[in-house]
Every structure is written in C-alpha cells, then in structure tokens.
Amino acid sequence: MADLDTKILRFMRTRGHTPALERAARLLGKAGNNGAGWFVAGAALAAADKPRRSAWGVAAVLGPAAIGLNYGIKVLVKRPRPVLKGLPPLGGAPSSLSFPSAHSTSSFAVATAMTRIDRRAAVAFVPAVAVAAGRPYLGMHYPSDVAVGVVLGTALGLAIPLPRRGEEPLPPKEPAAAPPVPAEAAP
Numbered sequence: 001m002a003d004l005d006t007k008i009l010r011f012m013r014t015r016g017h018t019p020a021l022e023r024a025a026r027l028l029g030k031a032g033n034n035g036a037g038w039f040v041a042g043a044a045l046a047a048a049d050k051p052r053r054s055a056w057g058v059a060a061v062l063g064p065a066a067i068g069l070n071y072g073i074k075v076l077v078k079r080p081r082p083v084l085k086g087l088p089p090l091g092g093a094p095s096s097l098s099f100p101s102a103h104s105t106s107s108f109a110v111a112t113a114m115t116r117i118d119r120r121a122a123v124a125f126v127p128a129v130a131v132a133a134g135r136p137y138l139g140m141h142y143p144s145d146v147a148v149g150v151v152l153g154t155a156l157g158l159a160i161p162l163p164r165r166g167e168e169p170l171p172p173k174e175p176a177a178a179p180p181v182p183a184e185a186a187p
Contacts, residue, residue, distance in 0.1 A: 006082070008143045012136045013087045022090055025134035029091050032103040032131045035063025038110040041124070045114070052117055054163040059113040066106040066156055070149070073100060082142050089139035101141045104132040104149025105156070112157020128153075 031037030042060025046053045079099035081089070107128035114121035132150055135141040141149075 005142045005144045006084075009082055009136050009139070010084055010087070012143070013084060013139050016137075022138070025130075025137050026091050028127065028131045028134050029103060029138060029140070032107060033094075035065075035067045035106040035110070037127075038063030038106055042110065042114070045117075045121075049118075055117045056114075058160060058162055059110055059117060062113050062156065062160055063106040063110045066109040066153060067102045069156070070100060070102040070105045070152070071095070071097075073152075074098070074102070079142075079145070082139060084139060087139060091138045091140050093140055098141050099145045099148065100152055101132065101135050101145040101149035103135055104128075104141075104146045105153040107131045108150050108153030109156040109160070110153075112154050113160055113162065114157075116157070116162060 039060045042056050042063065046056035046060060049056055074095060074097035077099045078097060081093065081096055081098040108125075111121075111124035111128040114124045132146050135146050136143050
C-alpha cells in the first residue's frame, strides 16, 4: 500500500503542473489553513440566512473544530510528511505530521454539514475536492492521508448535530407530477 501511495503521489507531483495551477492550489491551501475559509463561508451564510443562522454557525465552527480533532489524530499516528527526492513540497505546513490531511477533513466536514442544511450548498464540494486534490499535488500529503481525511470529514459532517428551530433543513423537493392516466382508462 505504501508503494502505491508513493507512486500516486509522485504522479501527482510530476503531471499537470503549471504556474497558474500551482498558484491556485497554494491559494486554496492557504484558505483552508485552520479551517479559516470554511469559517468565513459559514459565517457569511449565517448572516444571510436568519431562519437557519444557528445551523450555519455550527457549520462555520466545524471547520476549525475538525482541524483540532484532526491534529489529535496526527499526534497519535505520527506519520511524517512525504519526502520525494528531487521534488520538494510546494507549500508550507504548521506541522511535520501528515496523517490524516486536516485540509481534507475540515473541507469535507463543512461541505457535508452545509449540504445537510441546504441541498444547494452541495456546491461547497467543488472547493472541498479542489482543496483535497491540491494537497498531494503540492506534495504536502500522501493520497491516503487525503482519502482518510475525506472519510473522517464526511463522517463528522454527518454526525454533528445541527440546530433546528422548526425550519426545514433543506428546501422542499418539488412535488412529483401525477402519472398520466392511460387513454383507455379515461372517462
């Protein structure tokens, strides 16, 4: 498994690199530091959606909280960040520990929780996937660090209790149209 992890990491570090993509991946990584970008997004939604303000507030705090939980796991596992000869990482990190990816954990925790609040917030999975994919692309994490972070974050996003004050957590689905009546059954 470790060999496959390293092969995928090397592939991601040597394919599809352009200055613009590297800049974008670094920018997304910076926005994901400490769950800050997710906190700002959740806080903005809380400000804009008064009926579900408390639920959006929980989603906002979940980003930084997921980072804290993730760090506890990193300290227990103690997996060092990847080192590829001739391919230094393209970003910095506050810790030398790699497993699991905190960026992936917080991104998927918040995107999952937001989608539980409003199904239209599923668009949050676009930056969540970009943040997660950017971690091995930049050489900051093994792909397995990211995969476990995605699973852990999704589980957190599903498990976190979201406040509900009688409001529907998701916009109502359109009612299904009645099936057509066959011509011979019509009066």
